[in-house]
Amino acid sequence: MDLISTVRSRAFAGALERSGPVGEATPERIRAVELHAYFGRTHAVRGVSLGVQTNRITAIIGPSGCGKSTVLRCLNRMHELVPGARMEGRVLLDNEDIYAREVDPVMIRRRVGMVFQRATPFPTMSIYDNVAAGLRLNGVRDRRTLDEVVEHSLRQAALWDEVKDVLGRPGTSLSGGQQQRLCIARALAVQPEVLLMDEPASALDPASTLKIEGLARILRDHLTIVLVTHNMQQAARASDYTAFMLGGEVVEFGPTADLFTRPRDPRTEDYITGRFG
Amino acid sequence: MVGLAGWGGAQGDPVTAAAAPRDAARRRMADRVMTGLTAASTLVALVPLASVLLYVVVQGAGALNWDFFTQLPKPVGESGGGLANAIVGSLTLIALASCVGVPIGILGGLYLAELGDGPLGWWIRFTTDVLNGVPSIVVGVFVYTLMVVPMKRFSALAGGVALGIIMIPLVMRTTEELVRLVPASLREASLALGIPWWITAMRVALRTAAVGILTGVMLAVARIGGETAPLLFTAFNNQYWQTRLDQPIASLTVQLYNYAIAPYDDWHRQAWAAALVLMAMTLTLNMTARLVGGRRTGARP
Numbered sequence: 001m002d003l004i005s006t007v008r009s010r011a012f013a014g015a016l017e018r019s020g021p022v023g024e025a026t027p028e029r030i031r032a033v034e035l036h037a038y039f040g041r042t043h044a045v046r047g048v049s050l051g052v053q054t055n056r057i058t059a060i061i062g063p064s065g066c067g068k069s070t071v072l073r074c075l076n077r078m079h080e081l082v083p084g085a086r087m088e089g090r091v092l093l094d095n096e097d098i099y100a101r102e103v104d105p106v107m108i109r110r111r112v113g114m115v116f117q118r119a120t121p122f123p124t125m126s127i128y129d130n131v132a133a134g135l136r137l138n139g140v141r142d143r144r145t146l147d148e149v150v151e152h153s154l155r156q157a158a159l160w161d162e163v164k165d166v167l168g169r170p171g172t173s174l175s176g177g178q179q180q181r182l183c184i185a186r187a188l189a190v191q192p193e194v195l196l197m198d199e200p201a202s203a204l205d206p207a208s209t210l211k212i213e214g215l216a217r218i219l220r221d222h223l224t225i226v227l228v229t230h231n232m233q234q235a236a237r238a239s240d241y242t243a244f245m246l247g248g249e250v251v252e253f254g255p256t257a258d259l260f261t262r263p264r265d266p267r268t269e270d271y272i273t274g275r276f277g
Numbered sequence: 278m279v280g281l282a283g284w285g286g287a288q289g290d291p292v293t294a295a296a297a298p299r300d301a302a303r304r305r306m307a308d309r310v311m312t313g314l315t316a317a318s319t320l321v322a323l324v325p326l327a328s329v330l331l332y333v334v335v336q337g338a339g340a341l342n343w344d345f346f347t348q349l350p351k352p353v354g355e356s357g358g359g360l361a362n363a364i365v366g367s368l369t370l371i372a373l374a375s376c377v378g379v380p381i382g383i384l385g386g387l388y389l390a391e392l393g394d395g396p397l398g399w400w401i402r403f404t405t406d407v408l409n410g411v412p413s414i415v416v417g418v419f420v421y422t423l424m425v426v427p428m429k430r431f432s433a434l435a436g437g438v439a440l441g442i443i444m445i446p447l448v449m450r451t452t453e454e455l456v457r458l459v460p461a462s463l464r465e466a467s468l469a470l471g472i473p474w475w476i477t478a479m480r481v482a483l484r485t486a487a488v489g490i491l492t493g494v495m496l497a498v499a500r501i502g503g504e505t506a507p508l509l510f511t512a513f514n515n516q517y518w519q520t521r522l523d524q525p526i527a528s529l530t531v532q533l534y535n536y537a538i539a540p541y542d543d544w545h546r547q548a549w550a551a552a553l554v555l556m557a558m559t560l561t562l563n564m565t566a567r568l569v570g571g572r573r574t575g576a577r578p
Contacts, residue, residue, distance in 0.1 A: 076469065078465065078468065078469060081465065081468060083394070106471050106472070106473050107471065108471075109468060109469055109470070109471040110470070110471025111471075113469065113470070113471075114469035116462060116465065116466060116469075118462055120460075120462045120463055120465075120466040122463060122466070122467070122481060122484075122485070123463075123485055124484050124485050124487070133467070133470065133472075134470035134471065134472065137467070137470070137472045137476050137477075137480055138471065138472065183466070186466075186470065187469070187470065190470055190471055
């Protein structure tokens, strides 16, 4: 049996089993139009156009340095925080250009949350304070509201049962997988419409990875998720749509099952069958 | 020796085998000489420190008594009395200086760390370094023209401002360094929550660096606690209690200086006691700062 068909069949089974009703079209939440991103003179993203559907998980896969994280960071205006970074093109969130002059990036980031590769709980804060941070630092003081949001967010992040008795302990005292779920809870607490996940499981063990993926599947019902990963099994397992990027361009974009079973571009096929990357 | 030469792979080579023991002997010799030299240098550095400490303790402990902490200075000729007003005065001056030096230093340091990558930041950093190198007596003269001359009197306020100016660069550079050490990922995590950058800077970056900054502030306080020169032109001195901040105020250092150059034995003893108290204060501050700085990992429960 050759390698290609093995990978295809496993990915196919996973994708079909888990990705739900692919054909069912949902409204478009984010649309990137002719996105170009630069770091100084480096042209990292070269004309990416991409639609992200509501209540779906869209994965961006590709080898390291292909620009997938940069695309992600353009979607909530985090890219511009890097010194020397700039971008061209448009990103529409609910049909509004988030790069329009009158738009406050802070408001965009509240609507489009983000989870990073490394879990980054605030080291000076307890588990409770970490989850409450987004609300508190935006001026919410009411204890009852905070209590409710903290519990709800931790439940959504499938962490409540593990930490409900130790909410006062430092966030950094949790295990790696728990810390990452704490960061997801922290991002959910401000009730974003979109959650960007930048290789959220690449620093975790397989069990924690599966937990995060399962979590994403559940969260999909409430929000829109864009998942960047260099692990294509993860994309096949967890996503509804997949974009394959190479050298700053989107090579192929479509329903996950199609991309992994009937890649239209030979470069996609080479990548998903493990010939490079 | 034979074993050693063999290890080097030189077995059977008469030239190397013969040279190896001599090489080894020379290396051991050099090693011993260098160890001896560094140990001697450390000793030379420690001897004056230890003798100063010891001498101050021996001389000061004898003059130290309850009166020293509770009584006002007695006029010449009367024995006894204490430096209670100078101790309170020194603490007052340190508090005033902290009011000037700590907020400006911390906020300035935060600015340098967060926004100080441009040419303005470079200039601020450069000026701060220059200010750090300015002799403290020059700061005293500066505040004399700035405050004492217009107010037409020496005052605790002027003394506090002078000491505060000395504190600023110390606190500022410590804050900058420690805020820069806060990982960028934490800042990004905060910004990604839709938290504005200035709240991120204050509540995440500064808060994460807080313990280290506290250590830096304590070391800066220890440093200004021992300053005499800038106070001569600003806080001056006072033999009595003074509660008004626009009046001259006593301080341990200036009182020590005055007593030490006076011709009376009783005053000399008081000066030794003042030196001992100052030293103990500085030592305590330094030790506390180090203890606090030592447990960086502590999080709020």
